[in-house]
Amino acid sequence: MSETVLENIRTRRVVREMTDQPVAQEQIEKILEAARWAPSGGNLRPNRYIVVEDPETRRLIRLVSPGMFQKAPVLILICTDGDVLTEHSLPPTDRALLIDIGTAAQTIMLATHALGLASGPVTSYSKEAVKVILNLPASYSPEMFICIGHKAETTRRGMTAWKRITWRDLTHWERFPDD
Amino acid sequence: MAEAMSENWVLKEDEAIELLALLITSARIQMDEPAHYGPLRLLTATERLSSAILERASDKSRGFLQGNIERIPDMHMQMSDTEAYATGLDELCRQVAQCLLRHSPLTEDGS
Numbered sequence: 001m002s003e004t005v006l007e008n009i010r011t012r013r014v015v016r017e018m019t020d021q022p023v024a025q026e027q028i029e030k031i032l033e034a035a036r037w038a039p040s041g042g043n044l045r046p047n048r049y050i051v052v053e054d055p056e057t058r059r060l061i062r063l064v065s066p067g068m069f070q071k072a073p074v075l076i077l078i079c080t081d082g083d084v085l086t087e088h089s090l091p092p093t094d095r096a097l098l099i100d101i102g103t104a105a106q107t108i109m110l111a112t113h114a115l116g117l118a119s120g121p122v123t124s125y126s127k128e129a130v131k132v133i134l135n136l137p138a139s140y141s142p143e144m145f146i147c148i149g150h151k152a153e154t155t156r157r158g159m160t161a162w163k164r165i166t167w168r169d170l171t172h173w174e175r176f177p178d179d
Numbered sequence: 180m181a182e183a184m185s186e187n188w189v190l191k192e193d194e195a196i197e198l199l200a201l202l203i204t205s206a207r208i209q210m211d212e213p214a215h216y217g218p219l220r221l222l223t224a225t226e227r228l229s230s231a232i233l234e235r236a237s238d239k240s241r242g243f244l245q246g247n248i249e250r251i252p253d254m255h256m257q258m259s260d261t262e263a264y265a266t267g268l269d270e271l272c273r274q275v276a277q278c279l280l281r282h283s284p285l286t287e288d289g290s
Contacts, residue, residue, distance in 0.1 A: 063197050063200040063201065064200055064204045065204070066201055066204055066205045066208060066220050066223055067208070069223075069252075069255075124208050124212065124216070125204065125208065126203075126204040126207050126208060128207075129200075129204055158256065159255075159256050159258070159259070160256055160257055160258070160259045160260055161259060162259040
């Protein structure tokens, strides 16, 4: 892994305040192309991506998304397509689906950061309301929004850490000792 | 009590519906989220209501509302510091009590 990739991982931040400056179509497509390469359990690729740029649609989505503090010019909604699950006899509770959403989200956010843009994930929204607003196909389950835009200059502090940690705090080497 | 408050209309129907959307969706998603997100959602509603009514609010409320708009986003960022968060909420409670008093005949000049 190159230092450039590691630096990208280290310096990405969740951004909650964005400007209304639009994002170029070419950049959005590059981000979606990166998402396509995210690892997927069994290579089944049940994720579908909905891009929302229309201002009124974004406004309505924010109104049913209490956790969406950003007024981002671009929203990418990661959906799981239930038809893919049916095709492969996977239950909607299969943990691999959550992993797929996670790998896609992180890939999107790292790609966004690599392009000099800001991103922030949002899961605090009403799924049912979002389905109505976006007129989603019945088989689509809206799993996570990634807000994308340009970071706003702000004097506000970022989210205070619950606890300062290093990778060592999260890691255990080898087998746990017997009691 | 209602008679003592200003009869000034400060909220448009669209704004009220938007606030309803926030409250209803917050109630639903709170069932799947950590308990400490509850205050966060209520404060978000407070901030949005303050923003919606600021323009048409009377002088008795304006300072309080402006304070909410400026203070609450920073408070969200302090969630992990429970003591500071509670201190911030207590201060907000004092501010709203003072605002209520400004609207009440209990205070002679209403100021």
